[in-house]
Amino acid sequence: MIRILHLSDPHFGASDPLVASAFLAEAETLAPDVTILSGDLTMRARRAELAEAKAFVERLPRPRLIIPGNHDIPALNQPFHRFFAPFKRYRQTFGANIEPIHTAPGLHVATVNSAKPFGLHADWSVGRLTHDGLYRLDQRLSGAPGTFRVLTLHHPLLAPVGHRRDVVQPLDDLLELLAKHRVDLVLCGHFHQSHLATIGQKQGWQCIVSQAATVCSTRLQGESQGFHLIRVMDDFIEIDRHVFHGDAFESDATFAFTRGESGWTSADLATRHETNRIA
Ligand SMILES: [Fe+2]
Ligand SMILES: [Fe+2]
Known part of the structure; x- marks a missing residue:
């Protein structure tokens, strides 16, 4: 079995230190095989925010893989950094490679950057993949036959239920690559x-x-902070959804999936635990 701890969007600069501490304690107890953080470590890539984010990342269980999100690019009031060196501060803090790969026996994790400093569309926070990005991803997904394959990017593929928000583009091209x-x-x-x-x-x-929900920020979108613990068992996967409740994280639901000839389907075994999540 491979256990993957998936967290996202801590947003240091707008984070709750008590929730962050509760998460780190939980993460240490869970002792996953790999920890993956899918972006938005900060609010505006300010140096103090990045320092806080680095201290947090260094306490995550190893091995760990992190990528930047759209909030890890300096804001418009710092135009030089935003347009000419968008990931300079992130790289100075976390290393030059913003698209890391993780491989372990039976596991291959590739990443791609979907955060852009500007674009030919109104909302620059929306995720975009360039032709070069898709090409790099194609190369990175080509190796490691027979392994469990994971892609990590910051921007979502699924629109929230009941809301019109943009998913990563071009979605069809990305889905073709995932199928290939x-x-x-x-x-x-x-x-x-x-x-x-x-x-x-x-x-x-x-x-x-x-x-994943935000792990420890105060920027809530109708639900509490949370994270996912993924258990991979050959052709069967269980994912525990953890939510922050009171003063600690607890699992409030488990989702199961099985793999067949055309991929994964819900095993319809999802169980919901008692919860008092924010509606
Ligand atoms: Fe975010
Ligand atoms: Fe974001």
Whole structure:
């Protein structure tokens, strides 16, 4: 069994230190095989925020994989940094490679950057993949046959239930790539809402999407802070959704999926635990 701890969007600069401490304590207890943080470590990539984020990341269980989100690019009031060196401060803090790869026996995790400093569209916070980004991803997903394949990016593939918000673009091109390489699982964040489902029916290969809530920020979108713990057992996966409640995180639901010839489907075994989540 492989256990993946998926967290997202801590947003240092607008984080709750008590929730962050509770998460770190929980993460140490869970002792996953790999910890993956899918972006938005800060609010505006300010140096003090990055220092806080680094201290947090250094306490995450190893091995760990982190990527930047749209909030890890300096804001418009710092135009030089935003337009000419968008990831300079992030790189100075976390290392030069903003698209890391993690491999372990039976596991291959690729990443791609979907955060851009500007674009030819109104909302620059929306996730975009360039042709170069898709090409790099194609290369990165080509290796490691027979392993459980994971893609991590910041921006979501699934719109929130009942809301019109933009998902990462171009989505169809990305789904074609996921089908081509039989990717099993996609990890992302950005909406600050937990969402677990499958995608890719039209492309003939369904993969599981794990969109995590914010782990410790105060920027809540109708639900409490949370994270996902993913247990991979060959052709069967269970995902525990954890939410912050009172003074600690607790699991309030478990989602199960099975793998067949055309990918993953819900095992319909999802159980819901008693919860007092914010409605
Ligand atoms: Fe965020
Ligand atoms: Fe974001």
